[in-house]
Amino acid sequence: MFHVNSEVGALKHVILHEPGLDFERLTPDNKDELLFDDVVWVSRAKEEHRAFQQLLRERGVTVHLLHDLLAETVKTEEAVAFVLDRVLDDRQPHLGAALAGAARQVLTAMGPGDLATHLLGGLSKRELSEALGERRGPSRSFALDLLADDDFVLPPLPNSLFTRDTSCWVYDGVCVNPMRKAGRRRETVNYEAIYNFHPMFAESGAQRWIDGEAMAPAVIEGGDVEVIGNGTVLVGLGERTTPAGVEILARRLFEAGSARRVIAVELPKARAFMHLDTVMTMVDRDAFTLFTGLDRAGLRSWTLTPGARQVPDVCENTDLFAAIAAALGLDRVRVLQAEQDTFSARREQWNDGCNLLAVAPGSVIAYEVNEHSNRMLEDNGIEVLRIRGDQLGRGRGGPRCMSCPIERDAV
Numbered sequence: 127m128f129h130v131n132s133e134v135g136a137l138k139h140v141i142l143h144e145p146g147l148d149f150e151r152l153t154p155d156n157k158d159e160l161l162f163d164d165v166v167w168v169s170r171a172k173e174e175h176r177a178f179q180q181l182l183r184e185r186g187v188t189v190h191l192l193h194d195l196l197a198e199t200v201k202t203e204e205a206v207a208f209v210l211d212r213v214l215d216d217r218q219p220h221l222g223a224a225l226a227g228a229a230r231q232v233l234t235a236m237g238p239g240d241l242a243t244h245l246l247g248g249l250s251k252r253e254l255s256e257a258l259g260e261r262r263g264p265s266r267s268f269a270l271d272l273l274a275d276d277d278f279v280l281p282p283l284p285n286s287l288f289t290r291d292t293s294c295w296v297y298d299g300v301c302v303n304p305m306r307k308a309g310r311r312r313e314t315v316n317y318e319a320i321y322n323f324h325p326m327f328a329e330s331g332a333q334r335w336i337d338g339e340a341m342a343p344a345v346i347e348g349g350d351v352e353v354i355g356n357g358t359v360l361v362g363l364g365e366r367t368t369p370a371g372v373e374i375l376a377r378r379l380f381e382a383g384s385a386r387r388v389i390a391v392e393l394p395k396a397r398a399f400m401h402l403d404t405v406m407t408m409v410d411r412d413a414f415t416l417f418t419g420l421d422r423a424g425l426r427s428w429t430l431t432p433g434a435r436q437v438p439d440v441c442e443n444t445d446l447f448a449a450i451a452a453a454l455g456l457d458r459v460r461v462l463q464a465e466q467d468t469f470s471a472r473r474e475q476w477n478d479g480c481n482l483l484a485v486a487p488g489s490v491i492a493y494e495v496n497e498h499s500n501r502m503l504e505d506n507g508i509e510v511l512r513i514r515g516d517q518l519g520r521g522r523g524g525p526r527c528m529s530c531p532i533e534r535d536a537v
């Protein structure tokens with residue numbers, strides 16, 4: 127059965143998403159809404175991603191690709207209906223019943239591989255009209271008339287690249303997260319379908335800590351959730367995750383006895399720090415990187431522990447890293463901050479210099495562009511496995527964001 131018992135123990139299985147049609151749809155006009163900072167050279171992005179996959183495989187990690195999992199999921203009528211009922215909800219402002227019905231007709235007629243491609247990559251009016259062809263029914267949709275040929279009936283989901291955020295495993299269960307930004311909300315449906323219907327997960331007996339659809343508008347995103355071990359989870363409270371989201375997760379973990387402590391950390395509410403893992407990740411049994419621009423003494427944090435009547439007890443910590451060390455049963459933890467001028471510190475944080483994916487204790491994957499940060503890690507005895515991310519990084523996420531571990535040992 128899958129489980130994630132730490133941030134840095136040996137990584138065994140991971141879900142990644144290789145960019146595809148979803149990346150091809152990014153344009154200067156839609157990139158902001160789709161949370162990218164630039165359009166992407168798609169074939170180079172794929173190359174970069176394949177090198178990332180290859181590196182993981184060389185390190186003994188089994189890579190599961192999201193498109194494959196989704197294609198294997200939508201092989202039954204039940205799974206297809208589950209997904210389409212949700213993504214073609216006719217109350218969505220641009221849809222309406224007639225257009226939702228037409229899109230359903232087209233998507234249902236596809237094979238599982240094509241359906242997965244369009245669930246991730248979207249469906250344009252042009253594609254819909256071509257597929258409908260002669261099969262166009264009697265009910266005309268004025269919603270369809272209102273769209274231009276290249277407008278989307280189903281928008282693309284290029285942030286599926288960041289598999290960490292939409293689904294994250296915490297000890298013996300998984301959170302299928304409700305997403306803060308409209309451009310990412312449909313990602314949740316894809317994972318709900320996978321965890322409900324894919325044979326690898328449906329019978330796995332894993333706990334479901336967070337059920338995205340049921341939990342919104344409370345938000346929790348996986349980039350904010352770090353399973354630091356010893357029954358402890360660290361959660362960031364920044365631009366995305368809400369206090370209610372943290373409480374719900376804590377309550378569920380405590381009820382099941384799967385965690386004893388949740389430490390919530392306040393972050394600046396800005397895009398550059400959208401998730402905890404954009405400023406801080408665990409890199410070894412006793413070590414964390416922290417963005418140089420953050421004053422470690424000034425970070426506010428709270429520890430939640432099981433309380434009476436399902437409400438966690440909360441106590442504010444005087445020092446975040448002392449609280450983490452105590453939770454891990456250590457005298458102290460090492461906080462690694464690159465010594466660099468503020469220009470290079472800001473630049474490297476923007477390029478995900480703190481966003482590291484550990485494959486084993488003290489061994490992390492990092493973007494090569496972050497020269498100072500990577501050198502600093504090596505000076506502190508951390509092995510840095512460098513990958514190129516010029517294109518992948520344009521959505522503002524690094525190796526940790528781009529991976530959803532589903533099996534990882536404790537340390």
Ligand SMILES: NC(=O)NCCC[C@H](N)C(=O)O
Binds near residue numbers: 290310
């Ligand atoms: N964990 C992360 O920090 N993920 C990066 C997500 C980037 C994506 N463009 C977003 O804005 O949600």
